[in-house]
Amino acid sequence: MFVGGSNWFLSSSLDRRTVLKGAGSAALGLIASTCGPSSASQTSSAPAQSATAGGAEGRETVYVFNVGSKDVTLIDVANRQVRETRPLGASVRWLSNEQTYWDGARIWTYDFPNDQVQAIAIDPRQVAVTRTIGGLGKGPGHSLVVLPDKKKAAVNVAGDNLIAFLDLEHGSVDSTLQTGAFP
Numbered sequence: 001m002f003v004g005g006s007n008w009f010l011s012s013s014l015d016r017r018t019v020l021k022g023a024g025s026a027a028l029g030l031i032a033s034t035c036g037p038s039s040a041s042q043t044s045s046a047p048a049q050s051a052t053a054g055g056a057e058g059r060e061t062v063y064v065f066n067v068g069s070k071d072v073t074l075i076d077v078a079n080r081q082v083r084e085t086r087p088l089g090a091s092v093r094w095l096s097n098e099q100t101y102w103d104g105a106r107i108w109t110y111d112f113p114n115d116q117v118q119a120i121a122i123d124p125r126q127v128a129v130t131r132t133i134g135g136l137g138k139g140p141g142h143s144l145v146v147l148p149d150k151k152k153a154a155v156n157v158a159g160d161n162l163i164a165f166l167d168l169e170h171g172s173v174d175s176t177l178q179t180g181a182f183p
Helices: 016-020
Strands: 027-029 059-068 070-077 082-086 107-111 117-125 128-138 144-146 151-155 163-167 173-180
Touching: 107 144, 117 151, 128 151, 128 163, 128 173
Parallel strands: none
Antiparallel strands: 027 059, 059 070, 070 082, 107 117, 117 128, 144 151, 151 163, 163 173
16 A cells, blocks of 8 residues: 555544545555656656546546455545545556556556456546456466556466566567466
């Protein structure tokens, strides 16, 4: 769980039960800066500047990805209020400021429905999965990292003991690398 270097959430008097309802195993990420026009060169650790999700032009937004309910809760940073919860249809388990998941237009992560790893891209403006690269192998997965060129990514496919290298532009697998047990 991370809050982009800010501790506003931890020190607030906001009713945490309201925010955390259904998010017991959620990943909390401050990714509001991804919607700004100059965000193409920013990574997940960039300071938040603006968000447009939910029609909230110019407002910082925290996205709480709820694993069990496969939805995302949008929280307005300025007033510390839940703005809305939207269905996502995927369980986002891991977004970290220690890895790059932003390609300049989408947030890349993974899911493994029916124990099959797939890469998913989330458009932060629509708050929706807009691209899926499936058929990566047996799950679970534990992380997806967008590579420095922002056109490729690597994701571990732990059940098949491999790393899959993805072509994000074409939505395909470039290659795989066999590893030791459970990478």
